[in-house]
Amino acid sequence: MSFSKLMRYNQRNNKTTASLTAENAYSDNCVSSALVSEPANSSVSMTAKKKGEEPNKSYDYILSCLPPARSVLQNGCIQSSWDDENTSLQKITTSWIEKIDTEMPNNISRIDSNIISSPMVSKVEERFIVPRGKLRKNSMDFAFSFSNSLSFHKSCSKFVSFTSKKHNNDEKRRQSNDICNFTDDNSHPSSSVHNIPVTTATMVRNEIATASSEHEYELNEHDGMFTTHVYSLGDSISSLSTNPLDDAYSEALQINTIHIENAGNAAHPRKRSYATSFSSIKRLFKITSLSNYKHGPYDHQINKIADDCAIASSLSETTSSCASTASPSAMCEEEDNDEDQIIQTLYTNIEASTDLVSRKYKDLNVVLGEGSGGIVKLVKRVLDNKKFALKEYRFKKKKESEREYIKKIVSEYCIASTLKNTNICETLEILYENGKIFQILEYCEYDLFALVMSEKMQYDEICCLFKQLINGVKYLHDIGLSHRDLKLDNCVVTQKGILKLIDFGASSVFHYPLSSHLIEANGIVGSDPYLSPEVFYFEEYDPRALDVWSIGIIFFCMITRKFPWKYPKLKDEQFKAFCSGRGVSYFKDLVTSPATDYNNQYDDVYKEQVIDMGPNFLLHRLPEESHTIMSRILEISPFKRTTINEILQDDWVKEIEICQVVSAAGLDEASPRIINKDDHVHTNIDQQYAHIGGLHQ
Numbered sequence: 001m002s003f004s005k006l007m008r009y010n011q012r013n014n015k016t017t018a019s020l021t022a023e024n025a026y027s028d029n030c031v032s033s034a035l036v037s038e039p040a041n042s043s044v045s046m047t048a049k050k051k052g053e054e055p056n057k058s059y060d061y062i063l064s065c066l067p068p069a070r071s072v073l074q075n076g077c078i079q080s081s082w083d084d085e086n087t088s089l090q091k092i093t094t095s096w097i098e099k100i101d102t103e104m105p106n107n108i109s110r111i112d113s114n115i116i117s118s119p120m121v122s123k124v125e126e127r128f129i130v131p132r133g134k135l136r137k138n139s140m141d142f143a144f145s146f147s148n149s150l151s152f153h154k155s156c157s158k159f160v161s162f163t164s165k166k167h168n169n170d171e172k173r174r175q176s177n178d179i180c181n182f183t184d185d186n187s188h189p190s191s192s193v194h195n196i197p198v199t200t201a202t203m204v205r206n207e208i209a210t211a212s213s214e215h216e217y218e219l220n221e222h223d224g225m226f227t228t229h230v231y232s233l234g235d236s237i238s239s240l241s242t243n244p245l246d247d248a249y250s251e252a253l254q255i256n257t258i259h260i261e262n263a264g265n266a267a268h269p270r271k272r273s274y275a276t277s278f279s280s281i282k283r284l285f286k287i288t289s290l291s292n293y294k295h296g297p298y299d300h301q302i303n304k305i306a307d308d309c310a311i312a313s314s315l316s317e318t319t320s321s322c323a324s325t326a327s328p329s330a331m332c333e334e335e336d337n338d339e340d341q342i343i344q345t346l347y348t349n350i351e352a353s354t355d356l357v358s359r360k361y362k363d364l365n366v367v368l369g370e371g372s373g374g375i376v377k378l379v380k381r382v383l384d385n386k387k388f389a390l391k392e393y394r395f396k397k398k399k400e401s402e403r404e405y406i407k408k409i410v411s412e413y414c415i416a417s418t419l420k421n422t423n424i425c426e427t428l429e430i431l432y433e434n435g436k437i438f439q440i441l442e443y444c445e446y447d448l449f450a451l452v453m454s455e456k457m458q459y460d461e462i463c464c465l466f467k468q469l470i471n472g473v474k475y476l477h478d479i480g481l482s483h484r485d486l487k488l489d490n491c492v493v494t495q496k497g498i499l500k501l502i503d504f505g506a507s508s509v510f511h512y513p514l515s516s517h518l519i520e521a522n523g524i525v526g527s528d529p530y531l532s533p534e535v536f537y538f539e540e541y542d543p544r545a546l547d548v549w550s551i552g553i554i555f556f557c558m559i560t561r562k563f564p565w566k567y568p569k570l571k572d573e574q575f576k577a578f579c580s581g582r583g584v585s586y587f588k589d590l591v592t593s594p595a596t597d598y599n600n601q602y603d604d605v606y607k608e609q610v611i612d613m614g615p616n617f618l619l620h621r622l623p624e625e626s627h628t629i630m631s632r633i634l635e636i637s638p639f640k641r642t643t644i645n646e647i648l649q650d651d652w653v654k655e656i657e658i659c660q661v662v663s664a665a666g667l668d669e670a671s672p673r674i675i676n677k678d679d680h681v682h683t684n685i686d687q688q689y690a691h692i693g694g695l696h697q
C-alpha cells in the first residue's frame with residue numbers, strides 16, 4: 001500500500017500515521033554512518049563455514065565494519081574507529097556499493113537470487129529405482145505410510161517414484177544462466193555426495209524452484225535485489241523509507257506496485273499476451289506426453305512424476321466418472337496405454353470442469369487480497385451458502401512456459417491440500433474455468449496485517465496469535481516442510497481468533513521421511529523485512545532458521561506496529577544499529593558464528609544501558625518477559641538461532657494461553673468449539689478493513 005493510501009486509511013480510522021507507516025520510527029537513533037556496508041549479493045557457502053574453513057577471501061575483502069560497542073560508550077553515538085585505518089577499504093566498498101545494480105566486481109558473484117536448486121545425484125543407485133509395475137501395486141500402501149509421516153495427500157503420494165533430478169537442475173541452470181554463476185559441481189556440496197531418493201515432494205519443491213526462477217527473471221528487469229513477493233508487503237514498508245524517492249528500494253516497490261496496478265487496469269492487453277487457453281493447456285500435456293519418450297530415462301521419470309502430480313491434483317476435483325477412470329485398477333494397464341489414459345482423463349477433467357467455478361461458487365465481489373500469485377476473492381458456495389476464499393491465479397508470464405506455469409500452481413496445491421492442522425488454512429479444491437485456474441480455501445475473516453493495522457489488538461490477544469503461529473510452524477517443521485514466506489499477510493485469522501497460515505508457494509522440503517539429512521534451501525524468496533540475514537550471505541541455508549527469524553519479526557510488528565528495518569542488510573541503518581556494539585568488527589563474524597560459540601556478544605554494561613544498538617535496539621521495544629526468547633529468535637547467526645521446539649519450551653511462551661479448537665462435544669453441536677481459557681478478547685474489525693485487499697481499495 002502506498003504511503004498516501006495508508007494515510008487515507010488512517011484518516012478514515014481517525015488514526016495517526018504511526019503504526020506500520022512510521023517513517024521516522026527510529027529517527028531518534030544516534031547512528032552515524034560507519035564504514036559502508038555489506039556486499040548485498042556476495043555468496044558464501046554455509047557448508048564451508050560449518051566445517052570451520054576460512055571464508056572466501058574475496059568476501060572478507062569487501063566486508064563491512066560494524067561500529068564497536070566501545071565507541072558507543074565513549075561518544076554516546078556510533079562512530080567508526082575504522083575510518084582512518086581503512087580508507088582504502090572504504091573506497092573499495094563504497095565504489096562497489098555504487099555499482100551494486102550495474103556491475104559486479106570480479107572477485108564476487110551475484111547471489112543466485114530466487115533460484116532454488118534441488119539436490120542432485122549423478123547416478124541413481126539401483127536400490128532407489130522402483131519398477132513402475134511394482135510401484136503401482138504398492139502405491140496405496142506407500143501412500144499411506146508416506147502420508148503418515150509427511151501428511152501428503154493421497155492424490156500426490158500415490159505417484160511417488162524415485163529418480164534423479166540432475167537433468168532437471170541442469171535445465172533450470174541453463175534457463176537462468178544469466179543470473180547463475182556457479183557450477184553444478186560446487187554449488188551443492190552437501191547434496192552431491194548423497195544419493196537422495198526423490199519423491200513427489202521433491203518434485204513439488206523443484207517446481208517451486210522453477211517458479212521462483214521465473215520471479216527472478218522478471219525482477220532482474222527492474223532490480224535484481226527484490227523479490228516479487230515483496231509486493232503485498234512492499235507497499236506497507238515503502239513508507240518506512242525516510243526518502244522514498246531517492247531510495248532504490250522504494251523505486252523497486254513503485255515498479256512492483258505499478259506493475260500490479262497496471263495489471264488491474266490493463267487486463268485485456270495482459271490477457272492477450274499471457275493468457276493460457278484451455279486448448280493450450282491440453283496441448284501442453286499432449287506435447288509433454290509425446291516428448292517424454294524422446295528424452296533419457298531420468299527425464300522421462302521426472303516428467304512423468306510432474307505430470308502425474310498435475311493429473312492427480314486435477315483428479316481430486318473431478319466428477320465421479322473421471323475418478324473411476326483413474327482408479328488404481330485402471331493404472332495397472334500397459335504402461336503406454338496407461339499414460340495416455342491418464343492424460344486423456346486430465347483432458348476429460350478439464351472439459352468437465354469448465355463452468356465449474358461459476359456453477360459452484362457465487363462471487364461476492366469482495367477482494368480479500370492480491371499478491372504475486374493472483375487475486376483472492378470472497379465467494380459463497382451455492383450448495384450451502386458457506387463462504388470461501390477463492391484464489392484466482394494470475395495469467396502466465398511472458399517468460400514462463402505453460403508447463404512451468406501449471407506445474408507451479410499444481411505444486412502449491414499439492415502441498416497445501418495435504419496439510420491438516422488447526423493453524424493451517426484448509427485448501428479444498430482446484431478448479432478451472434475459461435482458461436483460468438482457481439483454488440478454493442477455507443475463508444478466514446481477517447488477515448493479520450489488517451488486524452495489526454487496526455491498532456485494536458490487546459496484548460493477550462497478540463500473545464495468543466503469536467503462540468498459534470508458532471504451533472502452525474511447528475507442525476510444518478515436524479513434517480519436514482518450511483514455509484519460507486512467513487509474514488503478517490500470510491497469516492489469516494478467524495472471527496473467533498484462530499490463526500491459520502496460508503500461501504505455500506515458497507515452501508520447501510528440508511528433509512524426507514526416514515532421513516536425517518538436511519536439505520538446505522537456496523535463493524531469496526519471501527518478503528524483505530521478514531528475511532533473515534543469512535539468506536543474503538549463504539548460497540544455501542537451513543530454511544527452518546529463516547522461518548524462526550520471520551516469526552520474531554512478526555511478533556515485533558504485532559507489538560510495535562512497525563517493521564524494524566526494510567531488509568536485514570547493513571545498508572539499512574536500523575539493521576546496522578541492531579548488529580552494532582556486539583564486540584565484533586565484521587558482520588561475517590556475527591552471521592557465521594558457530595553454535596558452539598558461547599561468547600556473550602555484547603558486554604553487560606552495554607546490555608543494561610544502551611538501547612539504540614545491539615539486541616536492545618529491538619528488545620527494549622518488546623515486553624520484558626519476551627526478551628529471553630526474542631533474543632534467541634532474532635539471533636544473527638543461524639547456527640545459534642533457537643529452533644521452533646525450543647521456542648515452545650520457553651517459560652513465557654509455555655504460559656501463554658491460546659484459543660484452541662476442540663471437536664464438537666455432542667451430536668447436537670455441528671461445528672467444533674473454541675476454548676479460550678483466560679477469556680481474552682479477539683478483535684473484530686469492519687469487513688471493509690479486514691483484509692489487505694480492503695486496505696488497498
Ligand SMILES: Nc1ncnc2c1ncn2[C@@H]1O[C@H](COP(=O)(O)OP(=O)(O)OP(=O)(O)O)[C@@H](O)[C@H]1O
Binds near residue numbers: 375441446489502
Ligand atoms: N483463506 C483466506 N481467507 C481470507 N483471506 C485470504 C485467504 N487467503 C488469502 N487471503 C488474503 O489474500 C492475500 C493474498 O493471498 P496469498 O498470499 O495466497 O496470495 P499470493 O499471490 O500468494 O501472495 P504473495 O505475493 O504473498 O505470494 C492474503 O494476504 C490475505 O489477505
